[in-house]
Amino acid sequence: MKGLWVPLFWFLAFSNTILSQSLVEPNQNFLWESFSFRFPEPVVVKIESTLQKKLTVYPAKRDGFFMVVRILPWSEPITDKSFWTQSVFHKPIEPKQLERVVLGKTFRIYQADQIRNQNALRNQVWIQMDAKPYLWIWLQWKTDRKELSDFFESNLFLSL
Template identity: 80%
Template sequence: MKGFRIPLFLFLTLSNTILSQTLVEPNQNFLWESFSFQFPEPVVVKMESTSQKKLTVYPAKRDGFFMVVRILPWGEPMPDKNLWVDSVFQKPINPKRSERSILGKTFQVFEADQIRNQNALRNQVWIRLNEKPYLWIWLQWKSDRKDLTAFFESNLFLSL
């Protein structure tokens, strides 16, 4: 009798599974792993099980932004933090890099404007590599949504 074999499509399905989807109301603390987030409007939060722990956030009622959060699997900090930035920013306009400290947690923040599909977009990539678990957050929102600009640029989404 030959060994049991799992078909490739079944293995891929099991290794990239959506664990849950949740509706989160505005200004409600949403806990994921050891992190707490808040959102400016009702959102759908999708948790996935992949090789990296991943959280994806979409607006529930109207278009305007999305957010992807990943816990990075490295045992040591990455020397080239620009690797993640380059994977997000395509033809960035006015790119900036800064360091922000929120409740004692330090993040490298990369920001840039972009034009995609005829939409003017703001992007931020937040990277925390100085403390485990290492964290990567990508925020993207439409530039004409000034309410979102004020919310995300004031760090209100992070209630660590």
């Protein structure tokens, strides 16, 4: 049994490796892979190497939102709305699905509010539909932070 742990350790170490972590200032274009993002306040971005490429964004100074970005190996998400509302959102309030075109790219957006730890949160999952590589973005922010709602719902985070 002892011999099994060493290969397992190395597999886990190389399958989920943090490649970099850095501070990004507000409204600065941040390039990752072939995509460009902007953030409403100073953030820490963490680039990870997993089975899929992953970018995680956290506020640097105060609580309020986070963002996870992945590149998907497939083009069409599962279109069963109940799958998304049950697997992506925890106890969703008024889940919706809509499509939006941003800078010529089409995104399917799944959106729902929720209450977690006495915080009212807005959740959105953006899935790019019409170009490779396919982009998956999960946003969550506190709804009492009006400036974050304005920023994310106006697509200002995408500067593709």
